[in-house]
Amino acid sequence: MSKMWTGPRKSFDVPCTVEIEQTSETLHAHVVLDGDIQIRAGDEVTIHDAPTHVAFGERLVVRRMATVVRGGPLDRLRARIEGYLELTELYEVSFSDGRAS
Numbered sequence: 001m002s003k004m005w006t007g008p009r010k011s012f013d014v015p016c017t018v019e020i021e022q023t024s025e026t027l028h029a030h031v032v033l034d035g036d037i038q039i040r041a042g043d044e045v046t047i048h049d050a051p052t053h054v055a056f057g058e059r060l061v062v063r064r065m066a067t068v069v070r071g072g073p074l075d076r077l078r079a080r081i082e083g084y085l086e087l088t089e090l091y092e093v094s095f096s097d098g099r100a101s
Helices: 073-091
Strands: 009-023 027-033 043-048 058-069
Touching: 009 043, 027 043
Parallel strands: none
Antiparallel strands: 009 027, 009 058, 043 058
């Protein structure tokens, strides 16, 4: 969005822990920010020098820095509307017995 519409955005850096695991039981990536930082709709989090790959059967835990950019009121509204529209796509799923009519 244009800065004119959203206003100045606040940003700050914070240390974080990145965990990536790829095994036969699980495939996941988690980021935990240090401190009691709440991420709200419209906020952006960028992990600096984040690992993007881990070999099968391995688990990787690293410490990195993250930049959090707080979203303004219009950013939060846009994120909520987009989230609602994405959710409504799930409602359009139909179930059938697999036989053509």
